[in-house]
Amino acid sequence: MTKKVRVRFAPSPTGGLHLGGVRTVLYNYLFAKQYKGDFILRIEDTDQTRYVPGAEEYIVNCLKWCGMEPDESPQKGGPYGPYRQSERKEIYRQYAEQLVREGKAYYAFDRPEELESMREKFKTADNPSPQYDHRVRMQMRNSLSLPAEETERLLADGTPYVIRILMPENETVLLEDMIRGEVSFNTGLSDDKVLLKADGMPTYHLAVVVDDYLMKITHAFRGEEWLPSAPVHLLLWKYLGWEHEMPKWAHLPLILKPDGNGKLSKRDGDRLGFPVYAMNWHDPRTGELTRGFREMGFLPEAFINMLALLGWNDGTEQELFTMDELIARFSMDRVHKGGARFDFEKAKWFNHEWIKRKDAKDLVPQVRSVLQEKGIAATNDAYLEQVIGLVKDRCTLLTDFYGQSTFFFETPGQLDVAAVKPKWNSEKEDFFRTACQLFETFHHWNPGDLEDAFKKLAAEKNMKPGEVLMPFRIMLVGGKFGPGVFDIVALIGKKETIKRIEQGLEQLRQ
């Protein structure tokens, strides 16, 4: 019997959730669901100086919007809680102390200034950033370099200390990564990472290992930026005696800026005019508001679809996937090794495709709220649905529905008369007056019959339909855009159509 798959997303609550974060969640989620496993949300809030109120709730809401609800979380609870690391503080100390007792870690009493001067002292052109490692540890103030009594005394005096892992001087550690294959590291090249901080909180390194073990995580997927510290984690699993329980690892490629170099940051979004966060993020410290994909008019389905394909594909030419299809097709070994540049144009294309493929009915709530924000009530569901059906093919973002459909709800104000004025004449005016009379008594109020009647009238007046169609459109819509003229007429109704023709004739006269 194989173990039940359990994966986790472990963000630190320091701000908005950006693209890379959501994609990490997504791959975790897809994997978990594919294997009918559990998806856990764990909050890594061990750095009290970076904690931002509201960030955790924001993350939870993002997951909800994306349709990736955790099976276990601080909010939902679960059998392996608490799920907030700050609430598990005592657990970590136990294991850190255990490691010290077993000679696999040690107390270090160095003050920040001392660390600073060590770095200065050993800094050379060849080694610009000296580490606290096997080469210098005996010259520092720790339980390895100090006599045992001295260590005892310092501890008894309540001297602040940290616990550092003792990295072997020269051992090879092999990591089996689901995406990259075997990666090897030399332990002597890594520093003696702090495991337990002076404030009693664990660092990430200790906390991930302890929690992944205690929470029975079977697969650990995280960003590529963690690859260099993987040997420390591997060693910790071994030191703690849990090697056989160690999860399988996968280090996900980064999402890069569209231009230039480096990983995508919030700054790039601000600079290039696209969102980087899933939803609007309001920073309580600065008061700054950062726009999100949701508020920008993205459908969660499109957002997820786009992210899934950024660094992964199923080997076919299919690009549009529902969440269920992704769950069925996803495989970690088809995830790319290299980072992917984010392309907002492609992201918009996904959204456009999703708007087109969704039923008008299903878009009603979202479009209504877009319209409501602009002061259009749109209370009639059936009517709104028909409007959406007519315009959705020309909307890339949900927010586009406003510009594409206001004229279904409000009589256009200032018409683009310049578009027809040059060719305007009294014959055309006469035609529209007659058209009004025709509509007044017309009974077959549907697009086909309306069009036939309209064209018949044009023929009687010796006019080509094209000559009067554009003026008619301008009267109805206000400009040169929108769905078919008779679809609009059919929908807005007799009274409104006649009203708009009369208003149009009025504005054209001036």
Added chain:
RNA sequence: GCCGCGUUCGUCUAAGGGCUAGGACACCACCCUUUCACGGUGGUGAUACGGGUUCGAAUCCCGUACGCGGUACCA
């Protein structure tokens, strides 16, 4: 500097020793449409470089270049 990871059209990618290196976004042209879109057809455009191995290399090996990540009592 050191360590690790990468590198196919501008961008996302397919092709894991064997067709003219395929698709998508974007861009351009044409068609459809008497609007704007949708849609359709076609086009421009890539294996970083240098060596091997092989009948044959985008694919395997070595080197170089370039990029990214890490090098914190941050995650």
